[in-house]
Amino acid sequence: MDTHRLNSFVTWQRSVQLAAEITKLPASIRTPAPRFFEELTEDAIGRAANLADCYLNPEPMFSSWGSCDTRALALSVRLKAAELAGLIPEREARRLLAMHEEVERLAENYFRSREKPTSTDPERTEIRPSWRKEDFKPLTESKYPRPKQGT
Numbered sequence: 001m002d003t004h005r006l007n008s009f010v011t012w013q014r015s016v017q018l019a020a021e022i023t024k025l026p027a028s029i030r031t032p033a034p035r036f037f038e039e040l041t042e043d044a045i046g047r048a049a050n051l052a053d054c055y056l057n058p059e060p061m062f063s064s065w066g067s068c069d070t071r072a073l074a075l076s077v078r079l080k081a082a083e084l085a086g087l088i089p090e091r092e093a094r095r096l097l098a099m100h101e102e103v104e105r106l107a108e109n110y111f112r113s114r115e116k117p118t119s120t121d122p123e124r125t126e127i128r129p130s131w132r133k134e135d136f137k138p139l140t141e142s143k144y145p146r147p148k149q150g151t
Contacts (some may be wrong), residue, residue, distance in 0.1 A: 003052075003056070004123070005055070005056065006052055006055065007055070009051075009052075009055050010054075010106060011051055011103060011106040011110050012051045012052050012055060012105050012129045013101060014046060014103045015044075015047055015048035015051050015103045015107075017099065018044055018047075018048075018096065018100055018103055019044035019045045019047070020100045021096060021099065022037075022040055022041050022044045022096065023041050023044075023045075025088070025092075029087065029088060029089070032087060033087055034086065036078070036082070037087075039078065040075070040078045040079070040082065043071045043074050043075040043078060044075055046071040047071045047072055047075055047103070049073060051103075051107060054111075055110075058114065058150075059110065072104060072107070075100060076097075076100055076104075077142060079093060079096055079097050079100060080093075080097065083097070096099070104114050115126075
């Protein structure tokens with residue numbers, strides 16, 4: 001697998017940072033619901049892995065940013081539920097949610113940039129028209145200057 005390309009993919013880097021921050025949550029926070037935090041960590045790591053897969057394997061089925069991953073929603077819900085249940089201190093939960101929102105914003109922008117404009121979509125216009133071979137006409141003159149005619 002060609003993973004060295006991921007080093008330049010900022011969205012993936014931020015998602016890995018989020019997974020690392022969730023993994024580093026102290027044991028005192030994890031004690032009341034260890035299985036919940038294991039699943040939270042799995043969702044964060046899965047999100048990073050799915051972003052990497054979408055980046056390294058650009059296929060037509062991944063053209064829409066929403067269809068790439070279902071773990072993003074699960075991660076968001078788990079973080080919010082942990083905050084509301086008091087499992088994570090509010091300040092820490094807000095910081096993790098902000099990191100998650102940044103990753104999702106970057107992912108949305110990346111996947112939108114990969115979408116190609118279609119002619120049926122009136123909101124999207126092409127910057128330049130498509131070039132067709134039949135639009136070109138043969139040159140009637142050579143590219144060299146004409147010889148001067150005698151006066």
